[in-house]
Amino acid sequence: MPVVHPPAIFLMGPTASGKTGLAVELVQALPLEIISVDSALVYQDMDIGTAKPEADILQQAPHHLINVIDPTQVYSAAQFRSDALRLMAEITARGNVPLLVGGTMLYFRALEQGLSGLPEADASVRAALDLEAAEIGWPGMHAKLATIDPDTAARLQPTDSQRIQRALEVYQLTGQTMTALHQQQAAETLPYRLLKIALQPSDRAVLHARIAERFSIMMQGGLLAEVQALLKKYPGLHPDMTSMRCVGYRQTLAYIAGDIDEAEWQAQGIVATRQLAKRQLTWLRGMDDTLALDCLGDNLYAQAYQAIKGFLDTSN
Numbered sequence: 094m095p096v097v098h099p100p101a102i103f104l105m106g107p108t109a110s111g112k113t114g115l116a117v118e119l120v121q122a123l124p125l126e127i128i129s130v131d132s133a134l135v136y137q138d139m140d141i142g143t144a145k146p147e148a149d150i151l152q153q154a155p156h157h158l159i160n161v162i163d164p165t166q167v168y169s170a171a172q173f174r175s176d177a178l179r180l181m182a183e184i185t186a187r188g189n190v191p192l193l194v195g196g197t198m199l200y201f202r203a204l205e206q207g208l209s210g211l212p213e214a215d216a217s218v219r220a221a222l223d224l225e226a227a228e229i230g231w232p233g234m235h236a237k238l239a240t241i242d243p244d245t246a247a248r249l250q251p252t253d254s255q256r257i258q259r260a261l262e263v264y265q266l267t268g269q270t271m272t273a274l275h276q277q278q279a280a281e282t283l284p285y286r287l288l289k290i291a292l293q294p295s296d297r298a299v300l301h302a303r304i305a306e307r308f309s310i311m312m313q314g315g316l317l318a319e320v321q322a323l324l325k326k327y328p329g330l331h332p333d334m335t336s337m338r339c340v341g342y343r344q345t346l347a348y349i350a351g352d353i354d355e356a357e358w359q360a361q362g363i364v365a366t367r368q369l370a371k372r373q374l375t376w377l378r379g380m381d382d383t384l385a386l387d388c389l390g391d392n393l394y395a396q397a398y399q400a401i402k403g404f405l406d407t408s409n
Contacts, residue, residue, distance in 0.1 A: 118394050126155070
């Protein structure tokens, strides 16, 4: 009998696409609990520059994985995956459905696909393998691979130098075969049935205007004072820390240091946010099985509600 996985929902989109507002509306009408998928919202005391939901909104629609570490600490994709899986299991046990909301696409990918255990290429190892191949030939290297990792060798032609080299390199670097590492990653596959909603703008210029307006509001709303307070509260903070590389904070630190003036601070903050949105949209276009909804559409909530309601009805 096939395993029936519980449902979960991804609500993804670029910055300023209205993800939070839509999620808050959805949890009022459906049995959902929000898990934040945002590498900036994990930091406490970083509220204005991250567009963190206000306290009244968080009371109305609680978000998991907000304010979990201080700005001097590091939060990895692996830590996110571990925390998210634990929370998803708890939410499911309560009879609700996890609604994962955010724009940190690396976190979404890590959660859905697991974290690859394959190492980065190593030039010295590859050079040594090339020298060995020059002596015995790639068929000889293939035969060597067959004694180490017969399953991978069986999939490769004896002349497939690139893949043979990679499989031998992985074994030398990790002490594990390519087959074993792929099996470990496969075991990390997310045990949920997913509905993946991607908010995408029908007009990029409108999104850009939203971004500009939002950054101006942040500046007027106390972003400078927030960063100054962070520097005072956390004396070890510096621009190279992960938290301070978040969009808006890096530019504010440069303004505080006197490296840029106020006009440049605003312009650079807006440009950096637009670049972030562009990267997020590129990730979304490369994702499979997504339901794309126009984040600028008048009927966005109705479309999202109907899609989720239909998805949940088929899960029961």
